[in-house]
Amino acid sequence: xxxADQRTIAADPATxxxxxxxxxxxxxxxxxxxxxxxxxxxxxxxxxxxxVGPVKARFTGHVTLSDMVEExxxxxxxxxxxxxxxxxxxxxxxxxxxxxxxxxxxYEVDVHVGGKLAQLGSRIIDxxxxxxxxxxFERFQSAVEGPSEGEDxxxxxxxxAEGEAPAKKGWFKRMIKR
Amino acid sequence: xxxxxxxxxxTLRREDIRFLTGKGRYTADINLRGQAFACFLRSEVAHxxxxxxxxxxxxxxxxxxxVMTGEDFTEVGGNPTGWLVQSRDGAxxxxxxxxxxxxxxxxxxxxxxxxxxAETYEQAKDACEAIEADIxxxxxIVDMAAAVADTTNRVHDECDDNVVFDWGWIEENRxxxxxxxxxxPHVTTLELVNNRLSPNAMEPRASIGxxxxxxxxxxxxxxxxxxxxxxxxxxxxxxxxPENKLTVIAPDVGGGFGSKxxxxxxxxxxLAASKxxxxxxxxxxxxxxxxxxxxxxxxxxxxxxxxxxxxxxFLAVRTETLANMGAYxxxxxxxxxxxxxxxxxxxxYKTPHVYVNVKAVxxxxxxxxxxxxxxxxxxxxxxxxxxDKAADELGIDPWEIRRKNFIDPDQFPYTTPVGLxxxxxxxxxxxxxxxxxSDVAGFEARATESAAKGKLRGFGLSTWIEACGIxxxxxxxxxxxxxxxxxxxxxxxxxxGNISVLVGAHSHGQGHETVFAxxxxxxxxxxxxxxxxxxxxxxxxxxxxxxxxSRSLAVCGSAMMKAADKIIxxxxxxxxxxxxxxxxxxxxxxGSFSVAGTDRQKSFAEIAFSAYVPHNxxxxxxxxxxxxxxxxxxxxxxxPAGAYGCEVEVDPETGGVDIVRFTCAxxxxxxxxxxxxxxxxxxxxxxxxxxxxxxxxxxxxxxxLLTGSYMDYAMPRADDVPNFTVDHSCVTPCxxxxxxxxxxxxxxxxxxxxxxxxxxxxxxHRAGHRHITHIDMPLTPSRVWTAMHG
Numbered sequence: 001x002x003x004a005d006q007r008t009i010a011a012d013p014a015t016x017x018x019x020x021x022x023x024x025x026x027x028x029x030x031x032x033x034x035x036x037x038x039x040x041x042x043x044x045x046x047x048x049x050x051x052v053g054p055v056k057a058r059f060t061g062h063v064t065l066s067d068m069v070e071e072x073x074x075x076x077x078x079x080x081x082x083x084x085x086x087x088x089x090x091x092x093x094x095x096x097x098x099x100x101x102x103x104x105x106x107y108e109v110d111v112h113v114g115g116k117l118a119q120l121g122s123r124i125i126d127x128x129x130x131x132x133x134x135x136x137f138e139r140f141q142s143a144v145e146g147p148s149e150g151e152d153x154x155x156x157x158x159x160x161a162e163g164e165a166p167a168k169k170g171w172f173k174r175m176i177k178r
Numbered sequence: 179x180x181x182x183x184x185x186x187x188x189t190l191r192r193e194d195i196r197f198l199t200g201k202g203r204y205t206a207d208i209n210l211r212g213q214a215f216a217c218f219l220r221s222e223v224a225h226x227x228x229x230x231x232x233x234x235x236x237x238x239x240x241x242x243x244x245v246m247t248g249e250d251f252t253e254v255g256g257n258p259t260g261w262l263v264q265s266r267d268g269a270x271x272x273x274x275x276x277x278x279x280x281x282x283x284x285x286x287x288x289x290x291x292x293x294x295x296a297e298t299y300e301q302a303k304d305a306c307e308a309i310e311a312d313i314x315x316x317x318x319i320v321d322m323a324a325a326v327a328d329t330t331n332r333v334h335d336e337c338d339d340n341v342v343f344d345w346g347w348i349e350e351n352r353x354x355x356x357x358x359x360x361x362x363p364h365v366t367t368l369e370l371v372n373n374r375l376s377p378n379a380m381e382p383r384a385s386i387g388x389x390x391x392x393x394x395x396x397x398x399x400x401x402x403x404x405x406x407x408x409x410x411x412x413x414x415x416x417x418x419x420p421e422n423k424l425t426v427i428a429p430d431v432g433g434g435f436g437s438k439x440x441x442x443x444x445x446x447x448x449l450a451a452s453k454x455x456x457x458x459x460x461x462x463x464x465x466x467x468x469x470x471x472x473x474x475x476x477x478x479x480x481x482x483x484x485x486x487x488x489x490x491x492f493l494a495v496r497t498e499t500l501a502n503m504g505a506y507x508x509x510x511x512x513x514x515x516x517x518x519x520x521x522x523x524x525x526x527y528k529t530p531h532v533y534v535n536v537k538a539v540x541x542x543x544x545x546x547x548x549x550x551x552x553x554x555x556x557x558x559x560x561x562x563x564x565x566d567k568a569a570d571e572l573g574i575d576p577w578e579i580r581r582k583n584f585i586d587p588d589q590f591p592y593t594t595p596v597g598l599x600x601x602x603x604x605x606x607x608x609x610x611x612x613x614x615x616s617d618v619a620g621f622e623a624r625a626t627e628s629a630a631k632g633k634l635r636g637f638g639l640s641t642w643i644e645a646c647g648i649x650x651x652x653x654x655x656x657x658x659x660x661x662x663x664x665x666x667x668x669x670x671x672x673x674x675g676n677i678s679v680l681v682g683a684h685s686h687g688q689g690h691e692t693v694f695a696x697x698x699x700x701x702x703x704x705x706x707x708x709x710x711x712x713x714x715x716x717x718x719x720x721x722x723x724x725x726x727x728s729r730s731l732a733v734c735g736s737a738m739m740k741a742a743d744k745i746i747x748x749x750x751x752x753x754x755x756x757x758x759x760x761x762x763x764x765x766x767x768x769g770s771f772s773v774a775g776t777d778r779q780k781s782f783a784e785i786a787f788s789a790y791v792p793h794n795x796x797x798x799x800x801x802x803x804x805x806x807x808x809x810x811x812x813x814x815x816x817x818p819a820g821a822y823g824c825e826v827e828v829d830p831e832t833g834g835v836d837i838v839r840f841t842c843a844x845x846x847x848x849x850x851x852x853x854x855x856x857x858x859x860x861x862x863x864x865x866x867x868x869x870x871x872x873x874x875x876x877x878x879x880x881x882x883l884l885t886g887s888y889m890d891y892a893m894p895r896a897d898d899v900p901n902f903t904v905d906h907s908c909v910t911p912c913x914x915x916x917x918x919x920x921x922x923x924x925x926x927x928x929x930x931x932x933x934x935x936x937x938x939x940x941x942x943h944r945a946g947h948r949h950i951t952h953i954d955m956p957l958t959p960s961r962v963w964t965a966m967h968g
Contacts, residue, residue: 083307086222112880114287115222119466119886122878 001129006106007137010145011173013071013096016103019144019172020074020094026063029139031132034058040065048080050088052113052121052128057085072096086115092133105140109133146170183707184700188853191692193685202430205384205399210458213386214243216448217302218461219292219309220470221284224318224542224881225333228282228291232310236294239308241301243455246293246447248281254450257441257506258415261513262658263343263538271343274334274540276506278416278443278450284313285333285505286542287883288470290443295451295459318881322479322500322539333505333540342503342512342538347520347596355533358494362485366568371954372556374477374502374875375868376891377549379686381432382463383472387448391456395423400445402428403438403684404724405716407661411441411509417449424449428714431686435865436548437472438686439726440509444471469886474875475549477502478515482560484567485531490574492583494531495523497560501538504545511547512538517657518553518645518727524594525561526605526643526819527583532595542881550865550927552727554644562640562932566939567951576639576936577618580609584641591913598645600817602910603845609641609821611843615903616823624825625944633827635838636941640822642929646921647732647816647912664811665734666720669698669741671804673790675783676708682722683734684713687861688923689854690730696850697735697917701742703769704782720807728921731850732816732912739916740808748804749785755796756780756788816912818920820844822863824933828941833963835871835938841903842929847912847920855922856904862926863902868894869927870934874956892956931955942966 009016019025023044027036030048038044043064050057059080068074073095081087090111096103111129113121121128183189196202233245257276264270280291292309296302319325319333325340333340346352359365379401386399396419402408405426413421431438444461451459463471478499485494501515520534569579584605585592592600621637628635648654651662668680679698683690691711699706712718722734746766753771754761763774772779780788788795789804825839842859849855872892876884885891911918938957942950942965950965 084303114880114882116466118287118878118880118882118884119469120889122882122884122886123890 001111001126002109003130003133004106004108005133006104007141008099008102008104009141010102013098013103015173016096016105016144017071019140022172025140025143025172028143029136031135036063046078046080052117053124055085055117055121057082057117059088082117084116086113086117088113088117105137107133107137142170143172144170146173183705184696185850187696187851189692189696189706189851191689191854192695193689193691204381204430204432205386205401206462208386208399208429210386210388210460213458213460214295214297214455215299215302216293216295216451216459216461217299217306218290218444218467219294219306220467221280221287221289221291221313223284223313223315224287224320225316226284226313227316228280228284229312229314231292233292235310236305236308239301239305241297242294242305243297244295244451245305245309246279246451248277248279248291251278251450252281254278254417254446255415257443257509258411258660259507259512260509260660261517262660263345263512263516264658265343266346266349271512271538272337273507274337278446286544287881288467288544289505290471293447293451295455318542318879320541320543320877320879320881322502322541325539325541326500326537333542337540340540342507342540345516345520345536345538347516347534351531351595352533355494355496355531358531359483359485359496362493363488364486364568364572366484366486366564366571367481368564368567368952369481370560370563370952372476372478372480372559373869373873373955374546375475375549375873376469376875376885377435377437377472377475378468378893379433379435379437382465382468383438383442383444384462385445385448386458386460387450387452388458389449389452389456395425396449396453397425397427398445398449399427399429401431401438402426402724403431403434403686403726405684405714406682406721407439407724408441408445409716410661412446412449416441416446419449425715425717427716428684431684434686435550436475436552436726439724440473440547442471466886469891470544470883473508473547474504474544475546476556476869477546478556480556480560482564484564486568486572488572490569490572490579490582492527492529495529495561497523497534499534499536501536502543502546503538503540504543505540506545508545508547511545513659514548514553515556518548519557521596521598522554522557522643522645523561524596525558526585526603526641528585528589529583530595534596543877548726550862551644551924554924555928555931558640558642558928559932562642563935563952566936570943577609577613580639580641581606599814601814601913603643603817603819604908604910605641605819607908608819608843608845611905611908612821612823612841615843615905616825616839616841628827632830634830634941634945635825635827636937636939636944638824638826638933638935638937638940640929640932640936641820642822642925643817643819644728644924644928645815645817646728646924647812647915648727648729649812650814651811661723662811663723664809665729665737666722666807666809667734667737667741668720668805668807669738669745671745671786671789673787675786676710677702677704678710678712679738680712680719681734681738682720682724683730684725686725688725688730688858689851693731693851693854694735694738697738698742701739702745702782703767728818728923731917731919732915732921733810733812735917735919736812736915737808737810740810741806744806744808745804748800748806749782751796751800752785752788753780756794813914816847816915816920818844818846818922818925820925820929822929822933824930824937826934826937826941828938828962830945830966833959833961833966835957835959835962837867837900837934840900842905842926843908844906844922844925845908845910845920846906846922846925847909848918849906850919852906855906858922859904859926860902862924863930864894864899865927866930867899867934870931870955870957872898872956938962
């Protein structure tokens with residue numbers, strides 16, 4: 001399953017780049033992420049809980065960042081094992097460039113699943129992957145940009161693993177501005 | 179009129195009382211004292227190298243008794259192929275190893291590579307999750323053409339081009355066939371896919387291994403269509419357990435359709451685990467596992483060519499097929515696309531030149547083997563589709579082109595150019611019967627009615643023949659079969675005159691307990707209620723080869739007839755003594771032994787009693803007892819045949835296909851129980867409709883099974899099938915077995931798919947979509963709509 005999309009983020013490339021390299025940003029943006037520890041250089045150990053159709057699983061896996069070109073792009077790859085539910089493996093190739101109003105973030109996402117996930121969930125895996133990617137980048141955008149005037153918490157931020165606290169929009173930007 | 183309960187009576191199925199009241203006893207119903215439960219850990223990747231398997235954490239889990247991997251089975255043998263096929267160049271096929279549990283590599287999603295035995299199934303399943311396997315994923319080989327093209331990526335290292343054999347049938351005839359094509363006035367070419375099917379027996383597989391450390395005996399309860407074959411494979415090839423120390427019991431089995439012919443690794447694994455633990459070990463397959471581990475069926479990619487003159491006389495047929503073997507060679511995988519497929523490529527036609535080429539290809543998918551019809555549906559589909567295409571190209575009526583090419587009734591016995599000798603048949607008769615029953619005359623009126631509803635009506639015709647009653651052992655031996663294919667029966671007349679018949683055939687939906695009792699009742703002139711049919715337990719029954727290939731009546735039934743003849747012969751000797759007459763003067767009629775021309779007689783029960791209480795008995799020349807065994811090895815295959823007509827309505831808005839009429843005219847030879855025969859045909863047609871319209875196994879490019887549940891794999895349901903019109907009044911009895919029976923179990927699955935597809939193509943042609951010459955099965959609404967609008 002492959003998909004590609006792009007969106008403009010209202011921040012300069014340096015801010016976007018810093019955000020991508022921040023484990024806390026990744027943790028908050030990966031839907032269903034319970035924990036993420038490590039560093040950009042070493043990679044991260046992640047625990048993610050997700051439900052794909054009839055299959056709910058807690059994935060433990062490794063996330064690596066590669067092809068890193070500062071303020072231009074990188075590839076985020078992850079592979080998680082969900083026990084009896086099977087495995088999921090994916091990568092997102094991100095490219096960023098200055099654009100009017102901020103940074104144009106283009107991404108190509110490639111997702112593979114195996115085991116019970118593929119056996120039972122394949123029919124919905126395309127839609128699921130698109131939803132996950134949308135959520136990730138929406139969260140990323142709101143983490144970097146902060147809230148627009150008068151807007152309620154978007155639903156996407158609240159979606160994720162049960163018990164996951166919705167993050168305040170724009171918190172990353174506020175943090176680095178302090 | 180047939181007498182009630184004998185041959186020709188539609189006796190109700192006696193086994194249905196227990197099946198319909200929940201009293202059936204299937205393997206999963208059997209619980210042995212002290213049993214533990216097994217769960218298999220199956221590969222999630224299609225192709226991978228096993229670097230290491232760490233079972234230590236799993237072994238510490240609650241309730242876990244044992245964890246086994248491929249390492250535990252390196253000392254035992256592998257699951258063999260039952261049939262060695264020779265390539266065109268004379269080379270013997272490659273036989274890649276098939277271990278009990280995957281070792282070194284995993285080769286398909288679902289390939290079992292570890293086994294946990296625990297006190298409960300849930301504990302075993304939990305512990306499977308704790309096994310840490312380091313498996314290096316390799317590129318999956320899914321597409322057959324790619325497997326053949328890229329020989330650097332191999333399913334098995336010892337199969338260097340992923341091709342098990344390249345078979346030509348008959349290779350010596352190839353040049354003549356090619357020459358016939360060179361000069362033929364017209365050649366019709368069709369490329370098609372015979373879709374991969376998942377068998378989906380209602381009862382999933384299950385096995386219980388039970389080792390008795392007191393005696394050293396093993397017992398295996400398992401879902402098998404042929405317990406003796408399973409025992410032979412485990413003893414001679416896999417485990418090395420002497421046959422006299424291994425009993426295989428296949429109790430009630432809820433459907434097989436071929437998938438339970440084969441020996442599977444799980445059977446050997448539970449036996450080994452039982453021995454290790456000295457406890458019974460039980461495994462019951464769940465439905466998700468079944469999709470990943472039961473042998474699939476079909477999966478051919480074929481190019482067929484038909485050479486004709488301009489009047490539609492068939493001059494030659496030539497085919498090239500890639501047959502998917504999957505990741506391992508299942509027991510009869512190699513014979514299905516060859517000797518059960520190539521040998522039928524003449525069909526019921528007198529085509530003088532036929533040549534069949536089949537390459538068997540390994541891929542990282544579930545093994546493929548015989549599934550209801552086994553090779554013969556593939557042959558029939560290719561042939562009947564290309565004939566319709568040729569008829570269309572030549573402007574000849576589909577009935578007419580078939581009629582003019584049929585082998586005529588006076589041509590039997592008929593030797594085909596693909597190695598079979600059809601003993602008898604009348605293909606004109608079944609097609610005429612079909613024409614009558616399917617009301618061809620009324621078609622146009624029905625088509626007008628359909629058009630008024632906005633539907634496109636079409637009619638599809640197919641004729642079919644199969645070689646069943648498998649099989650003459652000397653012939654199959656020459657062709658590479660590693661076993662004999664006779665069957666056996668023991669008739670045990672008990673002292674009080676009732677009868678136990680112990681048979682080698684196995685009933686898993688066929689109604690043997692009813693039909694075989696009818697046979698014996700008729701033959702011995704006794705009440706069918708006094709006849710009990712015993713099957714499925716190697717410690718009781720004689721060495722028979724089981725049930726598949728529409729063989730049970732023709733082969734095991736014939737063994738029963740032979741054994742009954744021996745009973746009658748011995749009964750005559752006893753009667754001659756009791757009646758003080760010469761043996762040659764004793765006649766047996768309607769259950770009584772009489773002296774010819776007199777009213778002096780002894781009943782069957784009196785003779786039986788005398789045999790077991792031999793007070794007045796010729797002990798100096800005759801042994802007591804009345805029990806006889808016969809083995810029957812058929813002299814030839816049997817050749818049932820028929821003609822099927824399908825009428826469809828296609829919805830041009832959606833591409834949806836509705837089957838509105840379906841008619842079968844079959845020649846099964848002599849029929850014992852017409853009701854059961856009709857039921858067999860109904861079931862076969864439903865499966866054929868499933869293949870034609872609904873079913874199809876789909877893998878993605880990673881080798882992940884996408885149709886792994888009933889959400890994605892569409893089985894036919896009641897509302898997908900019409901009321902069938904079924905006829906088997908055209909009878910040309912088999913000439914070489916005592917019953918004149920041919921077999922009916924696979925007919926529907928063979929004749930149906932081409933009839934359905936021909937009907938859809940006809941409907942589209944009538945609606946002006948002349949450019950559509952073929953649509954691959956399953957003919958889903960999306961495929962039909964795309965063909966119309968694409």
